[in-house]
Amino acid sequence: MINAKYFFKGYISIKGANSPAIALFASFLAIGALFKSIGLNIQESIFSTFLTYALPGSLIMAESLIVGASLLNIFLAVWLVNARLYPMTVSLFPLLAHKSQPKLKYYLACHFIAVSAWLIMKENYQVVERKYRLDFWIGVGAANLSVAVSATAFGFFIADYLNKDMMIGLAIVNPVYFTCVMVGAMKTIQMSLAVILGSVLGILFYFISPEWCILFGGFTAGTFAFFIGELNVN
Amino acid sequence: MSINIVLAILVTSLATYISRFLGVITSKRIKENSKIFRWFNCLAYSTLSALLARLIVFPAGVLVEVDYLIRFIVIFICLVLFLICKKNFVYPTVLSAFLLAFLSSNF
Numbered sequence: 001m002i003n004a005k006y007f008f009k010g011y012i013s014i015k016g017a018n019s020p021a022i023a024l025f026a027s028f029l030a031i032g033a034l035f036k037s038i039g040l041n042i043q044e045s046i047f048s049t050f051l052t053y054a055l056p057g058s059l060i061m062a063e064s065l066i067v068g069a070s071l072l073n074i075f076l077a078v079w080l081v082n083a084r085l086y087p088m089t090v091s092l093f094p095l096l097a098h099k100s101q102p103k104l105k106y107y108l109a110c111h112f113i114a115v116s117a118w119l120i121m122k123e124n125y126q127v128v129e130r131k132y133r134l135d136f137w138i139g140v141g142a143a144n145l146s147v148a149v150s151a152t153a154f155g156f157f158i159a160d161y162l163n164k165d166m167m168i169g170l171a172i173v174n175p176v177y178f179t180c181v182m183v184g185a186m187k188t189i190q191m192s193l194a195v196i197l198g199s200v201l202g203i204l205f206y207f208i209s210p211e212w213c214i215l216f217g218g219f220t221a222g223t224f225a226f227f228i229g230e231l232n233v234n
Numbered sequence: 235m236s237i238n239i240v241l242a243i244l245v246t247s248l249a250t251y252i253s254r255f256l257g258v259i260t261s262k263r264i265k266e267n268s269k270i271f272r273w274f275n276c277l278a279y280s281t282l283s284a285l286l287a288r289l290i291v292f293p294a295g296v297l298v299e300v301d302y303l304i305r306f307i308v309i310f311i312c313l314v315l316f317l318i319c320k321k322n323f324v325y326p327t328v329l330s331a332f333l334l335a336f337l338s339s340n341f
Contacts, residue, residue: 022327034295044239051247056285059294061246065238071245078249084285085250087277089257094266110254115282164296169335171297172308176330178286179309180316180323185279190272194279202284203291214288218281226276230269 006132010139013120014147020116023177024144025151027055030170032155033162034062042156049152053145054114055174057082080211084218089113095125096133109134112141119181120144190229197221300338308334 014021028049035045052058057078064074089110096109117140128136155162162170182199186192202217209216264271289297290305297305311333312326319325 018323020323022324026327026331040239044243047240048243048246051243052250054250056289057246057250061242063294065242071241074242075245075249078246079252081285082250083253084278084281085253086257086260087274087281089254090261090264090274091271091278093258093261094264094271097261106258107255110258111251113254113257164299165335165339167296168300168338169331171293171295172300172305172330172334173327175286175289176309176312177323177327178282179290179313180321180326182279182283182286183313183316184321190276191279194276195283198280198283199287201280202287205284206288206292210292214281214284217284218277221284222277222280223273225280226273229276230272 002138003132003135006128006135007139007142009128010136010141011143013124013136013140014143016120018120018123020119020144020177021147023174024116024147026170026173028148028151029155029158030167031055031058031062032152032157033159033167034059034155035152036156036159038062038065042153045152045156046149049149050145053111053148054082054085077211080215083215085113087218087222088115088118092118092121096121096137098131098134100131101134105134105138109138109141112138112145114141114144115178115181117141117144188229189232190225193225193228194222197225300334301341304334304337304341308337 013019031049032045035048040048048058048061052061060077060081061074064077069077092113093106093110096106117137120140121137124136124140125133182195186195198218198221201221202213205213205217205220264274290309291302293305308330312330315329316322316326
């Protein structure tokens with residue numbers, strides 16, 4: 001079961017100074033409003049954020065519904081844009097592993113992998129006792145997911161009061177927050193290269209393939225950054 | 235609920251969960267102080283940056299309607315504010331929404 005003390009410690013960590021709560025709320029509020037405008041009802045909107053909980057994927061789903069794309073197209077497009085969750089999981093879960101935790105818990109806890117919760121955990125895992133890191137993580141994830149779900153519902157209800165300028169304003173909050181986060185993460189040569197090369201190659205690969213640019217650009221940039229960083233350390 | 239939308243939501247969730255699920259399977263064999271762990275860490279940050287760059291340069295949704303220059307000015311000003319305010323995340327994020335809404339409606 002989940003250790004309540006560590007779960008709540010994780011849950012309240014969303015109140016910290018570096019918290020993604022504002023960015024998360026603003027972007028899911030916009031998603032809620034978008035869902036309403038394309039014809040989803042409130043149950044579907046909440047259901048979508050609760051089950052998917054990854055912003056770019058939800059945006060792609062919304063756009064696909066507008067143009068009437070096939071389910072296979074939606075699957076591929078969402079998988080490609082959300083494939084970043086794979087390296088994110090691999091670079092976090094070894095830090096949470098402990099033999100006392102049941103295996104099934106990891107498969108449920110991985111649903112909370114999204115940039116917001118991931119960043120909080122990456123910065124705080126060292127201060128949490130290893131045995132309870134998974135419980136702390138579930139708390140962090142649950143807090144972020146509850147912000148996302150409530151923002152979606154709120155956005156759905158206030159959709160009619162949001163004009164285009166407000167929607168545009170909301171849409172930039174998340175990219176700005178993550179630009180700051182990425183610049184803040186550039187503490188070593190390896191990390192700096194990963195961030196800079198990732199952005200440059202992500203854009204360059206877009207001209208070859210808009211669908212695969214994140215995956216190809218990210219993979220090439222990350223691998224280059226790793227080798228150059230390792231050479232530098234040695 | 236109309237069936238199409240529910241199916242689309244389920245397909246989206248499945249496509250998203252697969253990466254998380256495969257990540258858990260892979261991470262079982264990886265030690266946190268290994269080189270491969272550091273490689274995955276680089277991959278995580280670089281794919282995030284690639285996604286972020288794409289969202290800013292080739293956005294989806296309403297941001298398409300904002301001129302490139304205005305988007306870059308807003309990101310630049312907010313980044314400078316972030317660095318000036320000793321890496322506080324609240325000021326730049328709040329400012330960005332108002333700044334972009336203002337600039338896009340007036341220019």
